[in-house]
Amino acid sequence: METTVDRTLLRELMTREEDRFVMDHPLSEELFERGKANLLAGVPMPWMSEWAGPFPVFVAEAEGARFTDVDGRTYVDLCLGDTGAMTGHAPKEAVAAIAEQAAKGITLMLPSEDSIWVGQEMQRRFGLPYWQFCLTATDANRFTLRLARAITGRPKVLVYSWCYHGSVDETIVTVENGRAGARPGNIGPAVDPTLTTRVVEFNDVPALEEALAHEDVACVLAEPALTNIGIVPPDPGYHDALRELTRRYGTYLVIDETHTICAGPGGATKAWSLRPDFLTIGKPLASGVPAACYGMSVEVADRVNGFMGTLPTTDVGGVGGTLSGNALSLAAMRATLENVLTEEAFERMIALGERWANGVKDAIDRHGLPWTIQRIGARAEYWFTRTTPRTGGEAAAADDHELARFTHLYALNRGILLTPFHNMALMSPATTEEDVDAHSEVFDEMCKELTA
Numbered sequence: 234m235e236t237t238v239d240r241t242l243l244r245e246l247m248t249r250e251e252d253r254f255v256m257d258h259p260l261s262e263e264l265f266e267r268g269k270a271n272l273l274a275g276v277p278m279p280w281m282s283e284w285a286g287p288f289p290v291f292v293a294e295a296e297g298a299r300f301t302d303v304d305g306r307t308y309v310d311l312c313l314g315d316t317g318a319m320t321g322h323a324p325k326e327a328v329a330a331i332a333e334q335a336a337k338g339i340t341l342m343l344p345s346e347d348s349i350w351v352g353q354e355m356q357r358r359f360g361l362p363y364w365q366f367c368l369t370a371t372d373a374n375r376f377t378l379r380l381a382r383a384i385t386g387r388p389k390v391l392v393y394s395w396c397y398h399g400s401v402d403e404t405i406v407t408v409e410n411g412r413a414g415a416r417p418g419n420i421g422p423a424v425d426p427t428l429t430t431r432v433v434e435f436n437d438v439p440a441l442e443e444a445l446a447h448e449d450v451a452c453v454l455a456e457p458a459l460t461n462i463g464i465v466p467p468d469p470g471y472h473d474a475l476r477e478l479t480r481r482y483g484t485y486l487v488i489d490e491t492h493t494i495c496a497g498p499g500g501a502t503k504a505w506s507l508r509p510d511f512l513t514i515g516k517p518l519a520s521g522v523p524a525a526c527y528g529m530s531v532e533v534a535d536r537v538n539g540f541m542g543t544l545p546t547t548d549v550g551g552v553g554g555t556l557s558g559n560a561l562s563l564a565a566m567r568a569t570l571e572n573v574l575t576e577e578a579f580e581r582m583i584a585l586g587e588r589w590a591n592g593v594k595d596a597i598d599r600h601g602l603p604w605t606i607q608r609i610g611a612r613a614e615y616w617f618t619r620t621t622p623r624t625g626g627e628a629a630a631a632d633d634h635e636l637a638r639f640t641h642l643y644a645l646n647r648g649i650l651l652t653p654f655h656n657m658a659l660m661s662p663a664t665t666e667e668d669v670d671a672h673s674e675v676f677d678e679m680c681k682e683l684t685a
């Protein structure tokens with residue numbers, strides 16, 4: 234029998250949880266009120282006010298898979314800075330390397346030896362031979378789009394509807410009923426993004442072919458699975474079609490591994506045998522120190538070197554960043570890749586991801602809820618739908634904001650932080666089976682209340 238959630242009951246429970254949250258967090262509330270004097274909406278960035286409670290929890294300190302708030306409450310962190318802290322917070326090996334490098338110089342506009350080690354390691358993990366370093370995945374994507382346009386001479390890029398690749402102008406676009414347009418909430422776009430971008434639904438091979446056949450698309454920028462509108466996995470054979478069509482129409486393929494690194498040490502590229510021309514990644518690479526990179530094939534690198542050599546300057550052409558490739562972020566990347574996000578760590582993290590997903594599935598089945606779960610390695614997420622959406626559009630339509638706010642607040646009030654805007658959990662090398670089981674228990678209790 235299918236059990237649906239009674240909305241009157243849901244609202245009653247939500248009021249109870251909000252009251253509990255306010256009672257439990259007097260110091261966070263006080264800081265939030267003080268912050269309003271100088272910070273827009275009382276927080277450093279607007280999305281920090283969008284947590285499920287009436288105000289965000291202010292953090293005192295974090296270590297491993299846990300953090301403590303200013304009111305002295307400790308949480309199991311399954312959000313992990315939305316992957317920025319996938320390494321666990323303050324991993325000892327990285328912190329030591331960061332402290333050592335900070336004392337020896339942070340940024341110089343000169344290369345350090347660590348860059349050579351990291352370049353080799355990126356090739357070992359992802360297969361592409363040539364690498365460049367910057368500070369955010371957004372910049373890695375922005376620079377890659379520029380390079381792809383420059384070497385193909387084509388004006389457009391292609392992305393999936395409801396994708397997210399950071400604050401990259403060309404990507405904040407959706408398509409609905411065949412009509413493309415700025416994504417709802419796109420803030421002050423410089424130009425109509427349909428001038429720069431073709432947009433199709435994920436898993437729609439005919440639409441992809443139709444878009445590429447115009448032969449004006451420099452590159453497709455793709456996550457291996459959508460992860461930012463919930464986890465939307467590729468259909469069997471989709472990546473083969475994507476690779477075949479991009480080759481047929483002379484379009485480069487950029488794979489953004491920023492979130493799908495959760496699939497294993499070489500991300501989904503290695504785990505699913507993808508063959509991109511460019512690869513971008515940021516967030517957890519340096520244990521939370523800003524660091525990102527973009528890699529490319531020999532053929533791409535030859536073409537990039539060809540035109541870079543003809544430019545009057547290479548520092549003001551739209552691919553840059555004074556702090557890009559700085560000594561601190563390279564030292565942190567090296568320590569992270571060498572000692573934190575290791576093969577053994579991934580084995581444990583992926584097993585924990587499976588345990589987490591099983592705990593959720595058991596509770597869903599036990600309480601007869603029409604929900605499902607998706608997992609990519611160390612990252613898993615439950616959907617309030619019977620089957621997983623196949624496209625970004627379906628995923629956006631499946632969003633149940635009211636219910637999601639409740640599930641987040643319910644977990645938070647019981648010491649568990651989920652990734653906001655989704656029902657997503659990520660495992661770090663420091664996460665334990667007890668942490669996972671704590672979530673399973675809380676989730677089960679919540680399902681029981683919702684179906685009472």
Ligand SMILES: Cc1ncc(COP(=O)(O)O)c(C=O)c1O
Nearest residue numbers: 369370371397398399489491492
């Ligand atoms: C797949 C993907 N690419 C790129 C980014 C941008 O990362 P950043 O905000 O660190 O630049 C994100 C951020 O969520 C992401 O999920």
